[in-house]
Amino acid sequence: MVRSIPLPPLLSAAPAEAPEEGASLSLPGMDSAWWGLELWQWAGLGVLVVGAWLLGRGLEWLVMRVVDRATALTKSGWDDQLAASARGPLRYLLFVVLVATGLWALKLPPSAKQLVELAARSVGLCAMAWFLLRFVKLAARFVEQTVAREEQGGNVGRARGLRTQLAVLRRVIEVAVVLISASLLLLQFEAVRNVGVSLLASAGIAGLFIGLAAQKSISTLLAGIQLSITQPIRIGDTVIVENEWGWVEEITLTYVVVKVWDLRRLVIPMGHFLEKPFQNWSKVSPDIMGTAELYVDFRTDVPAVRAELKRVLEHESRGLWDGKVHALQVTDLSERTMKLRALVSASDAGKAFELRCIVREKLMAFLREQPHGLPMVRTEASLAESGNEPVTVRPASNVLASMPGE
Secondary structure (H helix, E strand, O other), X not given: OOOOXXXXXXXXXXXXXXXXXXXXXXXXXXXXXXXXXXXXXXXXXXXXXXXXXXXXXXXXXXXXXXXXXXHHXXXXXXXXXXXXXXXXXXXXXXXXXXXXXXXXXXXXOHXXXXXHHHHHHHHHHHHHHHHHXXXXXXXXXXXXXXXXXXXXXXXXXXXXXXHHHHHHHHHHHHHXXXXXHHHHHHOOOHHHHHHHHHHXXXXXXXXXXXXXXXXXXXXXXXXXXXXXXXXXXXXXOEEEEOOXXXXXXXXXXXEEEEEEOOOOEEEEEOOHHHHOOOEEOOOOOOOEEEEEEEEEOOOOOHHHHHHHHHHHHHHOOOOOEEEEEEXXXXXXXXXXXXXXXXXXXXXXXXXXXXXXXXXXXXXXXXXXXXXXXXXXXXXXXXXXXXXXXXXXXXXXXXXXXXOOOO
């Protein structure tokens, strides 16, 4: 019979299992995770973001140099505005593309990967909105410069119409870009999307009250769009509204700013120009005719005054007369005076006003030098016994006609 001899505790313990081939040795701190990401993943994400930003700037510089050389070969100015608008937003778009491309190498958890992709899409949407807003601004400036050159060339009506449409449509496009971009940003979040669906489901009664409350604002907005299409007024037009004479300085979606002749600004709601009559002196053309009325004596030499008017317009009008229309007519007779009307033309209302003042001044100086230019007040007295002739005096003499011997 064989007795079993008990072994010592160290010898009785089972030997430790050898590490499997290919297993990595874990060091202190290497297995720690922060927000679900390992330390090497955080480091890789930082390197990816910084590298994508630097590489995006470099690619933008290279692309813009090529684009600038290509646009220099063309005569159109639109490609220049497009290239200028892309300078800046392009680096963010390239950054988003590079970050999205490099995410696969990091092997991020689904939640972290989804968060990074959400941030990248948000940056891309903001970059696109920035690009569109810059393009609209630069394109509007380019069109305004082109319109200014056309206005100097003489096509004033078409130039003002384009400026008016551009001013209104630019604001509409900017508001639309901001609203669409904000909506796309909010729709990326599930919580906001659910809230939006709930609001849409319960928006029936609320929409009715909001529509009633905003009825005037909506009608004003629609009136602004209608005015930009029909164009009863345009930027730069000369108008008379609310008994004020001035120029249309600014047109917005809700109101019109009229610069009055004495540099005051008259702010008028948009609906006023669609509901009430007003005068537009430059609807078809800024050319306008003005009158200067004079009261003269019955014995005034009208042909001489007519010749003086022509001389004044040709030599003393300071370039205000456009050379198209000039006339002098007897328009009225009273028991004491004769009324002459001088008709002159100018290229716009401001020049016409100054020209009328010059005509009045020069013709009045001419009439003072004539023996029968200014009107005279006649008083007649007759005596059956003496048979004297009527006596004539000027108003300035303050002498009453009297009989001889008084």
